[in-house]
Amino acid sequence: MAKEVAIRNIDELRQFSGNLKNLGTQLSQIFHNAENHLRHVSEGWDDEKNAKFAEEFSEEVRNIDALSQKMIEHSAYLDRLCNIQEEYKSMR
Numbered sequence: 751m752a753k754e755v756a757i758r759n760i761d762e763l764r765q766f767s768g769n770l771k772n773l774g775t776q777l778s779q780i781f782h783n784a785e786n787h788l789r790h791v792s793e794g795w796d797d798e799k800n801a802k803f804a805e806e807f808s809e810e811v812r813n814i815d816a817l818s819q820k821m822i823e824h825s826a827y828l829d830r831l832c833n834i835q836e837e838y839k840s841m842r
Contacts, residue, residue, distance in 0.1 A: 774821030
């Protein structure tokens with residue numbers, strides 16, 4: 751038999767999970783929008799400082815994407831945990 755999962759408030763955990771997923775999605779979207787804006791601004795800023803800045807910023811966007819993906823994965827884990835708890839409670 752599976753070990754009991756002790757979650758006091760499934761609804762609150764599901765809400766947190768949804769918020770975490772939304773945060774991850776929005777964070778990535780915001781940084782991609784900024785990156786697109788930078789590309790537009792860079793059309794009038796053509797030197798090696800711009801190239802270096804743009805490359806560093808793109809690297810940060812990739813880091814944000816990785817963080818965002820982790821947040822979405824954590825959200826999915828929490829959802830699975832809530833499902834297990836609900837199944838266990840319905841069997842009792």
